[in-house]
Amino acid sequence: MPKYDFDVIIIGGGVAASVTAYNLSQSKLKIACFEQGYFEKNSSNYKKKKLSFFDYKKMNINPNLRKLESDYLIDDSESDISIANFNALGGSSVLYSAHLPRFLPKDFKEKISKKVFWPITYYDLKKYYDLNEKILGVAGLTGDKTYPDKIRNLMPPIKLGAAIIKITKAFDKLNWHWWPSYSGVVTSKKDKRGLGTITEPNNSYWPMAIKNKVKIFLKSKVIKILCDKNNNATGIKYLNSKKQIKKKTAKIIILASGGLGTPRILLNSKSKNFPNGIANSSGMVGKNLMLHPLGWVEGKFSKFLKSYDGPQGCSIASSQFLTQKNKNFQKGYLIQILREPHPVEQSVIKNKLRKLNFGKKFFDNFFDFYGKTVSAAIICEDLPETKNRLILEQFKKNQNEIPNIKIKYKLSDNSKKMIAHGIKNSIKLMKLAGAKDINSFGPVKHTGWHIMGTARMGVNKKNSVVNKNGRCHDINNLFIVDSSIFTSSSGVNPVSTICALSFKISDYIKENFYEKFS
Numbered sequence: 281m282p283k284y285d286f287d288v289i290i291i292g293g294g295v296a297a298s299v300t301a302y303n304l305s306q307s308k309l310k311i312a313c314f315e316q317g318y319f320e321k322n323s324s325n326y327k328k329k330k331l332s333f334f335d336y337k338k339m340n341i342n343p344n345l346r347k348l349e350s351d352y353l354i355d356d357s358e359s360d361i362s363i364a365n366f367n368a369l370g371g372s373s374v375l376y377s378a379h380l381p382r383f384l385p386k387d388f389k390e391k392i393s394k395k396v397f398w399p400i401t402y403y404d405l406k407k408y409y410d411l412n413e414k415i416l417g418v419a420g421l422t423g424d425k426t427y428p429d430k431i432r433n434l435m436p437p438i439k440l441g442a443a444i445i446k447i448t449k450a451f452d453k454l455n456w457h458w459w460p461s462y463s464g465v466v467t468s469k470k471d472k473r474g475l476g477t478i479t480e481p482n483n484s485y486w487p488m489a490i491k492n493k494v495k496i497f498l499k500s501k502v503i504k505i506l507c508d509k510n511n512n513a514t515g516i517k518y519l520n521s522k523k524q525i526k527k528k529t530a531k532i533i534i535l536a537s538g539g540l541g542t543p544r545i546l547l548n549s550k551s552k553n554f555p556n557g558i559a560n561s562s563g564m565v566g567k568n569l570m571l572h573p574l575g576w577v578e579g580k581f582s583k584f585l586k587s588y589d590g591p592q593g594c595s596i597a598s599s600q601f602l603t604q605k606n607k608n609f610q611k612g613y614l615i616q617i618l619r620e621p622h623p624v625e626q627s628v629i630k631n632k633l634r635k636l637n638f639g640k641k642f643f644d645n646f647f648d649f650y651g652k653t654v655s656a657a658i659i660c661e662d663l664p665e666t667k668n669r670l671i672l673e674q675f676k677k678n679q680n681e682i683p684n685i686k687i688k689y690k691l692s693d694n695s696k697k698m699i700a701h702g703i704k705n706s707i708k709l710m711k712l713a714g715a716k717d718i719n720s721f722g723p724v725k726h727t728g729w730h731i732m733g734t735a736r737m738g739v740n741k742k743n744s745v746v747n748k749n750g751r752c753h754d755i756n757n758l759f760i761v762d763s764s765i766f767t768s769s770s771g772v773n774p775v776s777t778i779c780a781l782s783f784k785i786s787d788y789i790k791e792n793f794y795e796k797f798s
Contacts, residue, residue: 299786300536305493312495315497353684365731377594380462384603392663416484421434450712458600515533543764544683559735559755561741568734569731577710578720602771618654620653733767735765746759762778
């Protein structure tokens with residue numbers, strides 16, 4: 281047998297990679313993770329966080345504006361929604377909203393078409409959802425009727441505050457469902473990370489994986505996956521932190537680079553045997569892009585409510601229009617109630633909307649709305665369509681660079697109908713809560729942070745990329761664990777489901793390949 285550098289190579293350093301690395305590291309495998317970004321050391325405690333205009337640019341969700349060395353450009357000039365991602369250890373969770381609901385049981389039951397459906401159920405993931413909520417740390421309240429089972433491994437829910445309580449009373453008057461958000465925020469004094477700390481891979485999974493001797497290569501950009509003549513993945517070609525081209529070999533390759541990075545590497549891994557990229561006999565790599573189109577309603581109240589107090593994305597959410605059927609559109613949407621953002625971010629937003637005047641009366645103008653506004657985000661379940669896709673830009677400076685990405689995405693009529701429906705209902709909600717000044721718009725352009733479906737899971741190798749175990753149909757020792765394998769998008773944030781799938785797939789690898797590696 282050939283000698284390998286590692287048993288397992290994981291490509292990517294985000295949440296999927298962290299769960300996979302931790303789980304596999306418990307079986308004493310020799311594991312390496314290659315992440316093209318760096319380690320972001322910013323504080324993850326929302327109560328202590330300070331943000332300058334420089335930091336706002338550095339931590340911008342848009343890589344085209346951020347322009348860090350670890351970024352690649354994304355041409356979204358032909359997309360109705362701008363794409364967001366972040367390359368670093370911890371991935372996009374470094375700047376996520378920490379909203380951590382599970383997908384719903386119905387999400388896995390409903391067929392996309394006669395030939396396209398999830399090959400797993402909610403109950404296949406249930407124990408992994410439980411495990412993730414315990415390890416990552418999720419605050420919330422047991423008893424939400426949206427789910428058939430009680431979610432037990434929860435820290436106490438985040439306190440709502442006066443502004444959010446106003447909104448809950450309006451929900452109650454309408455007899456609409458609402459529930460405290462499942463939030464990645466430490467609310468238990470027993471947790472050593474400290475009250476108010478945002479829970480993310482860099483303070484949960486990665487420290488444990490590193491303790492178990494997982495080796496991490498930072499600032500190491502994987503260019504392509506290498507294969508032998510028998511179509512087995514043998515290793516990777518990458519650009520290291522010193523800008524040198526290197527190769528490493530492994531018995532198993534696991535892609536965890538997200539809905540953009542994973543298809544980007546697969547498409548770039550061309551060879552004589554794989555002229556259209558690796559694991560792409562179905563032609564589905566990069567296609568079926570789903571993004572969670574979003575509508576927005578903001579209500580301003582006359583009374584100061586300290587509406588900025590608490591993590592912005594973690595207050596309450598309503599699945600009222602996510603679970604019930606509507607004759608005007610397929611699927612449904614979540615209404616997520618948001619607190620006011622950081623003053624710097626709020627200033628940038630208001631300036632773009634021409635609602636902030638710079639000059640002598642700046643502070644009077646700013647405090648006319650700051651502390652008084654609450655927003656509702658309408659998060660729509662996107663449908664997978666092959667026309668919505670990403671492709672590689674043809675231009676390359678040299679053969680040792682991986683091309684940038686071009687996005688082709690058009691909002692469906694179905695999503696437009698959902699956004700209109702959600703805006704109408706959210707305006708009704710804000711009025712009933714007592715808001716005097718209400719603004720709404722949608723779809724919101726810069727909201728492409730949930731990227732799913734670009735290497736989807738399925739039973740049929742003709743219309744999917746991986747099977748129910750995350751194993752590529754075309755290559756037996758190549759696995760994918762991130763949101764690119766999602767068959768549908770639900771109407772809720774995907775992180776909890778990414779974690780659950782990563783646990784399930786890495787369990788399969790341990791159970792079926794450990795003896796071969798021993």
